[in-house]
Amino acid sequence: MGNNRKRKNEAGLGRRDSTKLRNLARHKSGFAQTAEDDLATTDARIVFLVKLGQALHRYGVPAHRLEQGMNLVAQRFGIQGSFFVTPTGIFAAFGLPEEHRTSLIRIEASDNNLEKLALLDELTSRVIRGQVNVAEGTQAIDRIVAAPARYGPALNTICFALASGAAARFLGGGWREVLVTTLMGLLVGVLASLMGRLKEASKVFEPTAAIVASALVMVAARLLNPLAVYLTTLASLIVLLPGLTLTTAMHELATRNLVSGTARLTGAALLFFQLGFGVALGSQINRVLPPASLSAAPATLPQWTLWVALVIAPLTFAVLFNARMRDLGWIMPACWLSFGGARAGAYLFGPELGVCIGAIFAGASGNLYARWLDRPAAIPMVPSIMLLVPGSLGLSSLAKFIEKDVMSGVMTAFSMILIAVALVTGLLMANVIVPPRKTL
Numbered sequence: 348m349g350n351n352r353k354r355k356n357e358a359g360l361g362r363r364d365s366t367k368l369r370n371l372a373r374h375k376s377g378f379a380q381t382a383e384d385d386l387a388t389t390d391a392r393i394v395f396l397v398k399l400g401q402a403l404h405r406y407g408v409p410a411h412r413l414e415q416g417m418n419l420v421a422q423r424f425g426i427q428g429s430f431f432v433t434p435t436g437i438f439a440a441f442g443l444p445e446e447h448r449t450s451l452i453r454i455e456a457s458d459n460n461l462e463k464l465a466l467l468d469e470l471t472s473r474v475i476r477g478q479v480n481v482a483e484g485t486q487a488i489d490r491i492v493a494a495p496a497r498y499g500p501a502l503n504t505i506c507f508a509l510a511s512g513a514a515a516r517f518l519g520g521g522w523r524e525v526l527v528t529t530l531m532g533l534l535v536g537v538l539a540s541l542m543g544r545l546k547e548a549s550k551v552f553e554p555t556a557a558i559v560a561s562a563l564v565m566v567a568a569r570l571l572n573p574l575a576v577y578l579t580t581l582a583s584l585i586v587l588l589p590g591l592t593l594t595t596a597m598h599e600l601a602t603r604n605l606v607s608g609t610a611r612l613t614g615a616a617l618l619f620f621q622l623g624f625g626v627a628l629g630s631q632i633n634r635v636l637p638p639a640s641l642s643a644a645p646a647t648l649p650q651w652t653l654w655v656a657l658v659i660a661p662l663t664f665a666v667l668f669n670a671r672m673r674d675l676g677w678i679m680p681a682c683w684l685s686f687g688g689a690r691a692g693a694y695l696f697g698p699e700l701g702v703c704i705g706a707i708f709a710g711a712s713g714n715l716y717a718r719w720l721d722r723p724a725a726i727p728m729v730p731s732i733m734l735l736v737p738g739s740l741g742l743s744s745l746a747k748f749i750e751k752d753v754m755s756g757v758m759t760a761f762s763m764i765l766i767a768v769a770l771v772t773g774l775l776m777a778n779v780i781v782p783p784r785k786t787l
Contacts, residue, residue: 390441392424392481393426393441393448394481394485395481395488396420396426396428396439397450398485399417399471399488400413400417400439400452401437401452401454402463402488402492403417403464403467403787404454405454405457405458405492406457406467407458407459407464407729408464409595409604409607410432410433410434410599410608411604411607412725412786412787413430413432413437414430414431415786416787418430419786420471420475423475426441427441427442427443429447432604432607433606433607434607434610434611434614435454435455435610436451436452436454437450437452437454459668459729460496460668460669461668461670461671461674461723461726461729462497462669462671463491463492463669464726465674465723466491467488467491468722468787469722470484470487470491471484496669497669497671498666498669502666503536503539504533504536504537504539504540505536506536506662506663506666506667507533507539507586507663508529508536509529509532509659509663510532510586510659510660510667511528511531511583511584512525512528512529512582512656513656513657513659513660514581514582514585514660515529515578515582516653516655516656517653517656518578519578519645520575520579520582521575521645521647521648522646523571523646524574524575524578524579524582524645525648527564527574528582528583531560531563531564531579531583532582532585532586534559535556535583535584535586535587538552538555538556538559539556553618553625554622554625554628555625556584556587556625557584557587557621557622557623557624557626558625558626558628559629560583560584560626560629561580561625561627561628561629561630562629562632564576564580564583565629565630565632565633565636565641566636568639568640569637569639572639572640572643573640573643574643575642575643576642577642578645580626580630584626586667587622588619588622588736589614589619590733590737591732591733592611592614592615593612593615593736593737593763593767594732594736594767594770594771595611596609596611596612596615597612597771598771598774599611601771657682657686660733660734661675661678661679661683661730662679664678664682664729664730665678665730668729668730670726677712677716677727678726680727681708681709681716681727681730682730682733682734684712684731685706685708685709685712685732685735686731687705687708688701688704688705688707689701689702689704689706689735692704692705698766699766702766702769702770702773703769703770703773705734705770706735706769706773706776706777707773707774707777707780708731708777709731709732709735709773709774709777710724710773710774710775710776710777710778710781711780712727712728712731713725713726713727713728713731713777713783714777714784717784717785718781718783718784721784722785723785723787724785724787725787732774736770737763
């Protein structure tokens with residue numbers, strides 16, 4: 348009897364287990380079927396739009412322009428979408444508010460790449476016009492993102508050096524300052540190439556470069572006396588100053604993108620502090636070196652050297668921002684217009700209004716370029732703005748604070764913010780004078 352009861356219980360357990368297994372199999376197959384259905388019903392237009400937004404963000408498009416661009420593409424596709432962009436990510440929601448399908452895209456860092464920006468813009472126009480289907484467009488985005496940079500590390504390193512030398516001339520340096528600054532810029536370029544290969548090392552690249560450049564400039568002041576130490580240090584680090592980031596942050600705040608603008612402004616301030624700390628730490632080598640004059644007035648260079656610097660600077664910016672060679676014919680005149688407008692305005696009305704006038708020329712030339720050639724206005728605009736950004740004032744303000752000259756530091760910081768506001772105001776006025784055809 349006991350054995351019969353035991354066999355019946357085991358049979359019942361077996362039936363129950365088999366029933367559970369069948370239910371579990373049906374449950375799993377239901378999940379698989381649901382996943383297949385979701386995959387099958389995924390709109391290829393949404394996939395394209397999400398990848399496009401991620402790529403544009405990666406190549407330096409600010410929040411206000413990226414949100415406008417994605418909204419425009421969604422409208423052309425007949426998709427209802429909402430987009431929220433920050434410096435480190437994108438929130439994208441599709442469909443009616445009660446049926447939203449939301450994507451969160453986390454992006455580590457952005458880097459201005461004008462060539463890939465132009466290629467993405469051209470691809471988007473072709474997809475919207477129906478010349479390329481959406482699936483092919485999505486594959487093309489992957490190819491654009493995976494393609495190597497146009498210019499190699501050697502040329503980028505040389506452009507670091509040339510940009511620093513040109514900046515020394517713009518700041519009024521003499522031949523000693525230009526020579527030392529060019530060598531320091533070359534060293535900073537080498538550090539950028541080496542430390543950029545390692546994720547952890549890249550996080551401390553800016554303060555490391557500031558320490559090395561500041562210390563070596565102190566040594567050079569003993570070898571090439573007299574040397575304007577502060578001017579030389581500033582020009583050596585000019586490529587690293589977050590003046591463009593500061594300007595973009597102010598532009599985002601002015602266009603009511605408060606979250607992105609505040610986050611970007613905080614990032615720019617942190618980078619200023621890192622560079623200021625590096626300069627202060629590197630200059631401590633002065634304690635163990637023989638005494639020397641550190642505030643000598645630089646020798647005056649001939650006027651033709653300024654014109655040489657005005658040819659070199661746009662070329663270096665074009666390489667550092669990965670612009671195409673065929674766009675140089677537009678980038679260089681835009682840089683000359685913005686620089687000339689800023690100098691003339693500063694002579695007539697003061698530095699703040701001068702920067703505003705230069706920004707109007709930069710913005711108007713970029714919008715004209717976009718209207719005539721149907722390409723992103725950022726291609727000539729970004730390099731031309733680089734000649735106007737107030738990054739040098741930010742480092743000067745930190746230097747005053749480090750020297751415990753608080754009042755001078757506050758006044759210099761206020762001047763930096765005022766010039767940044769003037770620059771953004773000029774760009775907004777340019778959009779009124781020459782309305783942009785493209786959002787990028």
